[in-house]
């Protein structure tokens with residue numbers, strides 16, 4: 001009987017989702033096994049490394065700005081982990097403040113940080129519009145217009161740090177600028193950073209505000 005040769009192409013194990021430390025890429029060793037299973041049959045089994053330098057994640061969020069962090073925190077509250085890729089070396093906390101109306105506060109309450117922020121920023125009661133010579137053109141109180149209105153200016157840095165502070169350690173991977181994004185053959189999304197590192201994700205959400 002003629003000898004047969006079989007090659008097996010196995011997908012290598014990848015990093016476990018979410019809990020892996022960033023920037024760690026395990027190296028998997030290629031192995032070439034040659035086994036002779038019987039006197040008449042010789043089998044070459046090649047285990048090749050398939051995408052072994054690709055990290056695997058369930059959900060990747062691009063951009064650790066307000067939208068990206070708030071989304072990650074919302075998912076976290078639901079028990080869903082995610083990895084945020086941020087191009088900067090740390091949170092971009094510059095800027096002044098954002099004035100948030102009641103819809104914004106509803107969102108902050110829903111993700112569990114509303115009261116933490118209310119304690120730090122006073123409620124703005126009303127608004128007065130004046131002419132150049134100081135005459136009052138219009139004056140009103142927000143609650144006169146809408147009893148449920150809530151209007152506060154929140155320092156951008158505090159907002160970002162509050163979101164990030166509620167996320168698990170290493171939820172944000174800094175110095176990670178996304179360069180390329182494409183659908184891989186198995187319907188997952190392949191993300192490539194400018195440093196060449198690659199991540200396969202089941203779901204990707206972009207909040208890069210470009």
Ligand SMILES: Cc1cc2nc3c(=O)[nH]c(=O)nc-3n(C[C@H](O)[C@H](O)[C@H](O)COP(=O)(O)OP(=O)(O)OC[C@H]3O[C@@H](n4cnc5c(N)ncnc54)[C@H](O)[C@@H]3O)c2cc1C
Nearest residue numbers: 063064065066067068086087094095096097177178208209
């Ligand atoms: C530094 C800064 C200061 C600001 N100051 C104020 C302010 O004082 N008042 C105000 O009202 N609004 C301010 N804004 C705007 C406001 O924060 C945002 O417009 C708004 O909140 C929308 O948020 P966002 O999360 O969509 O975008 P952003 O807050 O702009 O966040 C987008 C994030 O995505 C990251 N990113 C972009 N491209 C990539 C990439 N390829 N790979 C990885 N990461 C990427 C960016 O570095 C950034 O951190 C500021 C924005 C920034 C970035």
